[in-house]
Amino acid sequence: MKASRIDDPAISRSPLAIQGLTVSYGQKPVVYSVDFITPPGSLTAIVGPNGAGKSTMLKAALGIKRRLSGEVLVYGEPYEQQSCHVAYVPQRNSVDWDFPATVLDVVVMGLFRDLRWWQLTRRHHRDMALECLCRVGMEAFAKRQIGQLSGGQQQRVFLARALAQSADLTILDEPFAGVDAATEKAIVEVLKSLKRQGKTLLCVHHDLSTVRDYFDHVLLLNVRRIAAGPVDKAFTEKTLQEAYGGRLSSLQLEQIVMPSATTQKV
Amino acid sequence: MDAWLRALTFSTGYNTSLVTLGAMLLGASAGMIGSFILLRKRSLVSDAISHATLPGLTVAFIVMALLFGDGRWLPGLMIGAGLSAAFGLWGVQHISERTRLGEDSAIGAILSTLFGLGVVLITVIQAMNTGGQAGLTGYLVGATAGMLAGEAQLIAACALLLLIAVFMLRREFLLVCFDAEYAATNGVRAQRVDMLMLLLLLAVTVIGLKVTGLILVVALTIIPPVTGRFWTDRPLRMVAIAAICGALAGYLGVTLSSVRTGLPTGPLIVLSAFFLFVLSLLFSPRRGMVAMLAAHYRFKTKVHLRQGLLALARQEAIYDALTLRVLRRHGFIRRDNVPTPLGLAAARDAEHEEQLWSLYRSLYPDEAAHLDHLGLEPISDCLPPDTVMSLESRMHPPLRSAL
Amino acid sequence: MADFLMLSLVPLVVAVIISLTCALLGNFLVLRRQSLIGDAISHVALPGIVASFLITGTLAASAMMVGAGVAALVTVAMIELIKHLGRVESSAAMGVAFTAIFALGVLMLEWNDASGVHLDVEHALYGNLESLIWFEGQHWLSLFDRQALADLPPQLARVTWVGLLVLAFVIVVWRPLVVGSFDPAFAASIQARPILTDLLLVVMVAITAIAAFEAVGSIIVIAMFICPAAAARLMTNHLGHQIAWSQAFALISAVLGYVLAGYGPGWIGVDASLSAAGMIASIAGLILLLACVFGPHRCRESSQAVSDA
Numbered sequence A: 001m002k003a004s005r006i007d008d009p010a011i012s013r014s015p016l017a018i019q020g021l022t023v024s025y026g027q028k029p030v031v032y033s034v035d036f037i038t039p040p041g042s043l044t045a046i047v048g049p050n051g052a053g054k055s056t057m058l059k060a061a062l063g064i065k066r067r068l069s070g071e072v073l074v075y076g077e078p079y080e081q082q083s084c085h086v087a088y089v090p091q092r093n094s095v096d097w098d099f100p101a102t103v104l105d106v107v108v109m110g111l112f113r114d115l116r117w118w119q120l121t122r123r124h125h126r127d128m129a130l131e132c133l134c135r136v137g138m139e140a141f142a143k144r145q146i147g148q149l150s151g152g153q154q155q156r157v158f159l160a161r162a163l164a165q166s167a168d169l170t171i172l173d174e175p176f177a178g179v180d181a182a183t184e185k186a187i188v189e190v191l192k193s194l195k196r197q198g199k200t201l202l203c204v205h206h207d208l209s210t211v212r213d214y215f216d217h218v219l220l221l222n223v224r225r226i227a228a229g230p231v232d233k234a235f236t237e238k239t240l241q242e243a244y245g246g247r248l249s250s251l252q253l254e255q256i257v258m259p260s261a262t263t264q265k266v
Numbered sequence B: 001m002d003a004w005l006r007a008l009t010f011s012t013g014y015n016t017s018l019v020t021l022g023a024m025l026l027g028a029s030a031g032m033i034g035s036f037i038l039l040r041k042r043s044l045v046s047d048a049i050s051h052a053t054l055p056g057l058t059v060a061f062i063v064m065a066l067l068f069g070d071g072r073w074l075p076g077l078m079i080g081a082g083l084s085a086a087f088g089l090w091g092v093q094h095i096s097e098r099t100r101l102g103e104d105s106a107i108g109a110i111l112s113t114l115f116g117l118g119v120v121l122i123t124v125i126q127a128m129n130t131g132g133q134a135g136l137t138g139y140l141v142g143a144t145a146g147m148l149a150g151e152a153q154l155i156a157a158c159a160l161l162l163l164i165a166v167f168m169l170r171r172e173f174l175l176v177c178f179d180a181e182y183a184a185t186n187g188v189r190a191q192r193v194d195m196l197m198l199l200l201l202l203a204v205t206v207i208g209l210k211v212t213g214l215i216l217v218v219a220l221t222i223i224p225p226v227t228g229r230f231w232t233d234r235p236l237r238m239v240a241i242a243a244i245c246g247a248l249a250g251y252l253g254v255t256l257s258s259v260r261t262g263l264p265t266g267p268l269i270v271l272s273a274f275f276l277f278v279l280s281l282l283f284s285p286r287r288g289m290v291a292m293l294a295a296h297y298r299f300k301t302k303v304h305l306r307q308g309l310l311a312l313a314r315q316e317a318i319y320d321a322l323t324l325r326v327l328r329r330h331g332f333i334r335r336d337n338v339p340t341p342l343g344l345a346a347a348r349d350a351e352h353e354e355q356l357w358s359l360y361r362s363l364y365p366d367e368a369a370h371l372d373h374l375g376l377e378p379i380s381d382c383l384p385p386d387t388v389m390s391l392e393s394r395m396h397p398p399l400r401s402a403l
Numbered sequence C: 001m002a003d004f005l006m007l008s009l010v011p012l013v014v015a016v017i018i019s020l021t022c023a024l025l026g027n028f029l030v031l032r033r034q035s036l037i038g039d040a041i042s043h044v045a046l047p048g049i050v051a052s053f054l055i056t057g058t059l060a061a062s063a064m065m066v067g068a069g070v071a072a073l074v075t076v077a078m079i080e081l082i083k084h085l086g087r088v089e090s091s092a093a094m095g096v097a098f099t100a101i102f103a104l105g106v107l108m109l110e111w112n113d114a115s116g117v118h119l120d121v122e123h124a125l126y127g128n129l130e131s132l133i134w135f136e137g138q139h140w141l142s143l144f145d146r147q148a149l150a151d152l153p154p155q156l157a158r159v160t161w162v163g164l165l166v167l168a169f170v171i172v173v174w175r176p177l178v179v180g181s182f183d184p185a186f187a188a189s190i191q192a193r194p195i196l197t198d199l200l201l202v203v204m205v206a207i208t209a210i211a212a213f214e215a216v217g218s219i220i221v222i223a224m225f226i227c228p229a230a231a232a233r234l235m236t237n238h239l240g241h242q243i244a245w246s247q248a249f250a251l252i253s254a255v256l257g258y259v260l261a262g263y264g265p266g267w268i269g270v271d272a273s274l275s276a277a278g279m280i281a282s283i284a285g286l287i288l289l290l291a292c293v294f295g296p297h298r299c300r301e302s303s304q305a306v307s308d309a
Helices: A002-007 A009-013 A054-061 A079-085 A103-114 A123-135 A151-164 A181-196 A208-214 A237-247 A250-256 B002-008 B014-039 B045-068 B074-098 B103-128 B134-141 B149-178 B180-185 B190-212 B217-229 B235-257 B265-283 B289-313 B321-329 B341-363 B365-370 B385-395 B397-402 C002-031 C035-056 C061-085 C090-111 C121-126 C140-144 C146-150 C154-172 C174-182 C184-189 C194-216 C218-233 C239-267 C276-294 C303-308
Strands: A017-025 A028-037 A043-047 A069-074 A086-089 A169-173 A200-204 A217-222 A224-230
Touching (some): A017 A054, A017 B289, A028 A069, A028 B289, A069 A079, A069 B289, A103 A151, A103 C174, A151 A181, A181 A200, A208 A250, A224 A237, A237 A250, B014 B217, B045 B190, B149 B180, B190 B217, B190 B265, B217 C090, B265 B289, B289 B321, B289 B341, B289 C061, B341 B385, C002 C194, C035 C061, C061 C090, C121 C218, C174 C184, C174 C194, C218 C239
Parallel strands (some): A043 A200, A043 A217, A086 A169
Antiparallel strands (some): A217 A224
16 A cells, blocks of 8 residues: 555655645644645745744654654655755754854755764865855855854855755745845845756745745645645635735735736636 | 641641741742742752852851851851852853853853852861851751751741742732833833842742752742643742742641651752642643643544545545544444445545635635634534534535525 | 872872863753753762662662662653653753752652761762872882772773763764754754754763762762853854863863862961862863953854844
8 A cells, every 4th residue: 555655656756745744732733734745846935924834844844843643755755764865944043153163164064964973074075065155155254153144144054055965855944034135136046046957945935025036836834735836826816815814915915916916816 | 647747737846837937938939939030931040049159158157157156157157148149140140141151051150160169168167177067068958957946037037028029029020021121111120120030039049048958949949830830821820829839848848857857858848849840740730741641642633533534535545554543443444444334424524524614714714813723623613603504505505596 | 299199190180081071071061052951960960879879788889870870861851751741941840850859869868867878968069089099009100000000999990981982972973963053953854863962962961970970079070061161162163172172171170170179278388178179160160250251252253143043
């Protein structure tokens, strides 16, 4: 019976297939029975109001949080066996930036899997980390202590660390939260270039007005899965209304879904 | 047993009764002030304060021994202890505010170095060879046996004063604990109130030294508040429960120690408090372990049951072992995982229920956002009947027209 | 000189090894904001030892170590239990657990009147560094004499082994330890097993605390877990350098503290000696004080990063 499920090509080829995932704090489900199959090679936004369980869902998928029920498969296998295919960028404020480490040290952490305990960090490891820093425009800061960086720079360092992992699926938790416009642009460029290389990206996102510009797929979440699919199909006034309740005014809604507002009239 | 009963009813003489009363008042005031400290998430500050009393105690002892020949005068020792504890408190504040070190490091550093200094000073006293130095070690683990009536009276009186002070200041403390910035806009000087809170904590610690000893006095300011937290979510009620627990612990501890000579009071008070804590941890109906684990299990089963039934209704395969087990136990599927007629009926109901809820969510997104249970409960239990009726009718318009 | 060999060499070496070991682990405790776990564990060594004495009836080192180890594990389990199931904040959970177990230890001690057998609270707290006498150490050549070496106090060998064990642990687990200290969520995502590393770190802390406890008492252990590492943090922004600083500070505190306690009173003409453990802790605190006032990296780097966090 187990084999039949992995034979399902949509699941076995998907970088992250979530089925019936439920996570709860005490008696209150934060994520309830969510199914989502990430299309390979997509740049997907996970969108929903505050407390909708977006970050929690990702953490449960990565085994960081315990799940109440459900199953998560990476290319058809449990995450534990496939973690080398996945890079995770946690929320920037989840770590202590006062930690005594340089920017380069943090990026080298992305090479964790390549380094056994007896191996020292060699020049080519450092070069590789520097190259990743270049891609996010932070090479000048390599020797800087991480506490001296601005919020946007910290976020870029995190992205560079994920690049160093050279994973097929990159999961980002609110990479645009509290960053400056230049950083936002730089990050989007990196994400799009990764997508061009055929990588898959999954990204918790808050700013509804940029969803259309940045992403091609979307998962609308509010504890349950509200809608999922290509942005044109799933990101509509109706689904947004359902995800956000009355928290969006009709004017906001119109602006967000402008391009298709006329055709998708409910 | 008999001795304990007599002690419990305050009929073992004036001194013991006085000590019992003092310990109860001490427990109550420590519980009260400790609750605010717990709400500020700074419980272990009291650990630093209590260890920091040792150098003061020893210096006071040395000074008094040099001046009067005997260093065991309680008020003098308490003043010394208070001064060095204040220094320790200042050190913790200073290190955690002015440097990059966290409060935990500040507490640990102050606690260990000042205690180390105290130990050095104790060896100085031993080298001085004055009388009564054995009296000092009583402050490590507490000694109420052989306490003078005057000392017991002093402790009881101070504890009572503290109790009154904390009671009078409870609202200001609460405001600061809850939201220091908001308190500041309301004209409460947050920093001053915070300092006052810590000073009262310091006073409780110093008074408690003689009763429980400096290592265990921390317990009086932590365990009763944590116990209180299990029984209520309302802060002032928690403070009251903590005070009662503290008093009860003092009462039980002192009376138990009178059962046999040589039993230490401090550990017995702490263990009584801990006993109350364990009872609450296990059996509190709201946050107790038994209740929580049972509720979690019920909830988990419910989620799996609903997910399983929906999968049956949608004719999807089920893989989750727990889901299968739950369905089997309800008789909804056979041993070979084929749904029974009962199961199919239940699945249809669950699907219907789910559709009603999802209709409700799309029609009334605002109201739905305020509901906690998110559709695991039967809809007719959660919503007024007319709402359910209108949902039903919206779902089956053709049926209605046929009628 | 013979005096030094017989009376001072072993205590000094033991103090230095323990200080270095504690300071090494302390770096991670301070960075993870878990400093007080060392405090909690060293407090419960006494109850563990008392319990093992009551059960086995002996004061053999092995039985004591096992007892203290069990007590440490029980405490850690209790803290986790109270924290997760009772949803109590972690410092309060620690306070509840270690005070209760310590109280139980004191009660057992007094109840059974075991104080006659050289087990008492003061000894547990201050330790008795000065009692580690090497009777055969009468000449420098004794250092090369097999028989004389066999007479070394067993504590020396024990703390040396523990020191090597901790060193090996830090070297082998270095990367997971650093990654897990900085970013536990990321560590979990790359299968660096932050929870296992966490647990191993606590086990190492417990082993160190117990070995040290028996030789030097718990107060020096708490001081050495925190003060040198905390002072080192204020000296540099580089983890490797921080560890080097902490080792230097630990060495200075141990040597200076021991010498001051043993010979200090003699210098001012008083014939007495002070508690070496207490003095070592005091010196460590003094170093931290100096670092707080003069350390080049005593403040956080930028106010902006703090307000973000």
